[in-house]
Amino acid sequence: MNKHSVLSSVLNDVNIANGLPNEHYIDPVVFAEEKQSVLFSNWSGIGFGKDVPEEGDAKPVDFLGMPLLIVRDRDGEIGVFQNTCRHRGMILVDTPRKIGGAIRCPYHSWCYSLKGKLHATPHVGGPGQNKHEDIDKDDLGLVRIRSYVWRDVIFVNVSGNAPDFEEVHGPLMERWGEFEQPIFHGGETSSFKLEVKSNWKLAVENYCESYHLPWVHPGLNSYSRLEDHYNIEARNHYSGQGTLVYRQLTDQDGATLQDFAGLSDKWDEGAEYVALYPNVLLGVQRDHTFAIVLEPVDQENTVEHIELYYAKSEAETPEHDGLRASNAQLWKTVFEEDVFVVEGMQKGRHGVLFDGGRFSPAMDGPTHCFHHWVATQIENGRTV
Amino acid sequence: MKVRTEQDQWATLDRLLLDAHSRGDHVDLVRYYTQAADEREAVRDLDAACFYLTHAFVFALEAGVPEADVLNYRLFEYGRTERLEF
Numbered sequence: 001m002n003k004h005s006v007l008s009s010v011l012n013d014v015n016i017a018n019g020l021p022n023e024h025y026i027d028p029v030v031f032a033e034e035k036q037s038v039l040f041s042n043w044s045g046i047g048f049g050k051d052v053p054e055e056g057d058a059k060p061v062d063f064l065g066m067p068l069l070i071v072r073d074r075d076g077e078i079g080v081f082q083n084t085c086r087h088r089g090m091i092l093v094d095t096p097r098k099i100g101g102a103i104r105c106p107y108h109s110w111c112y113s114l115k116g117k118l119h120a121t122p123h124v125g126g127p128g129q130n131k132h133e134d135i136d137k138d139d140l141g142l143v144r145i146r147s148y149v150w151r152d153v154i155f156v157n158v159s160g161n162a163p164d165f166e167e168v169h170g171p172l173m174e175r176w177g178e179f180e181q182p183i184f185h186g187g188e189t190s191s192f193k194l195e196v197k198s199n200w201k202l203a204v205e206n207y208c209e210s211y212h213l214p215w216v217h218p219g220l221n222s223y224s225r226l227e228d229h230y231n232i233e234a235r236n237h238y239s240g241q242g243t244l245v246y247r248q249l250t251d252q253d254g255a256t257l258q259d260f261a262g263l264s265d266k267w268d269e270g271a272e273y274v275a276l277y278p279n280v281l282l283g284v285q286r287d288h289t290f291a292i293v294l295e296p297v298d299q300e301n302t303v304e305h306i307e308l309y310y311a312k313s314e315a316e317t318p319e320h321d322g323l324r325a326s327n328a329q330l331w332k333t334v335f336e337e338d339v340f341v342v343e344g345m346q347k348g349r350h351g352v353l354f355d356g357g358r359f360s361p362a363m364d365g366p367t368h369c370f371h372h373w374v375a376t377q378i379e380n381g382r383t384v
Numbered sequence: 385m386k387v388r389t390e391q392d393q394w395a396t397l398d399r400l401l402l403d404a405h406s407r408g409d410h411v412d413l414v415r416y417y418t419q420a421a422d423e424r425e426a427v428r429d430l431d432a433a434c435f436y437l438t439h440a441f442v443f444a445l446e447a448g449v450p451e452a453d454v455l456n457y458r459l460f461e462y463g464r465t466e467r468l469e470f
Binding site for chain 2 (some may be wrong): 039
């Protein structure tokens with residue numbers, strides 16, 4: 001098989017383009033290439049701020065085999081570091097925990113501050129001698145990974161070469177500017193994950209088009225018909241779908257969740273669902289938002305980490321606990337309905353005669369937009 | 385019998401340190417390593433004293449307890465480390 005199949009057919013206009021070839025879903029060599037060109041070279045989601053809520057909270061994350069450490073420092077800022085000691089390369093933190101003072105390597109006890117600065121090198125100059133003229137602590141801090149937190153999602157650019165996050169994702173930040181206000185995680189019931197036997201890209205592709213809704217989510221069709229949706233395509237940035245008939249959840253007393261403040265009329269019945277390339281799926285509605293980080297495990301396995309957020313905290317609105325739980329269950333049902341699709345497409349890509357598929361020019365624009373972006377990143381990686 | 389008493393004291397301290405290690409008790413680790421350092425410092429065995437001070441300091445630094453400042457200063461005064469700001 002040609003590992004570097006020509007991607008020109010993917011880069012064609014949607015009406016004549018093919019989708020990405022099979023090897024982009026099933027071949028470990030291509031997966032490794034995409035790891036560098038697509039996921040490490042851009043702003044990828046690796047987790048959520050809510051997982052390190054307090055100062056000193058540290059959470060290790062395995063991102064495509066790379067050990068990372070998410071830390072909330074004493075200033076309340078979130079930082080991401082390579083979770084590897086600068087001395088002998090030992091993993092520093094292997095389970096989520098609270099750091100009382102410093103991050104101590106369990107091997108020889110080199111210690112780092114929560115901002116990654118090397119603070120102690122015990123016995124480095126011999127027993128009881130904790131400095132050496134050739135060991136410059138200022139040069140040996142933890143390797144900081146470029147990071148940015150938006151809508152509670154922690155994004156990293158491992159290569160360090162991507163343009164600034166706000167430059168890359170400014171278009172969506174502007175589009176959703178009305179939602180640029182505090183969000184509060186909905187608590188335990190608002191957090192769940194799905195393990196799917198699928199390449200991560202198929203989860204993106206399925207998420208960002210509405211074409212499948214009446215077939216896969218018939219429960220939505222009664223009020224959210226295909227014609228009530230529109231495509232969202234921002235070439236080189238994001239793509240997705242919007243609905244014109246978002247309907248708020250109500251409880252038995254007719255109560256609804258609190259709206260975000262100051263939204264325009266567009267959001268009375270509007271909602272949008274966008275794949276922020278490469279691996280973060282976002283949704284905004286008048287009364288809640290959600291974020292999904294797709295964790296690519298390998299070319300055929302993905303973990304979907306799903307978190308729901310609200311305009312008011314649990315503590316402020318305990319009377320809405322039931323609504324939040326119902327809302328989470330509703331979304332969980334929808335996302336679970338998608339599992340057979342992404343897993344089925346994964347199996348389908350072992351059909352050696354499949355050519356990447358053809359798109360509906362009318363309905364598949366958002367998916368093609370993503371394929372075009374992925375192909376562009378891969379081509380860029382091949383020209384370096 | 386004085387020598388034997390010192391040996392007994394060290395054996396006791398050694399047991400306490402091992403127990404603190406097994407419990408991951410940073411407060412006790414700082415306390416007993418500091419005690420060990422103090423005893424070696426008292427007999428001017430400075431290399432040994434700084435060895436124990438180093439351990440007390442590392443565990444204090446990891447735990448974020450105020451003793452870290454004092455221990456760092458003691459090591460700094462012996463020329464065994466840089467002075468940190470806390």
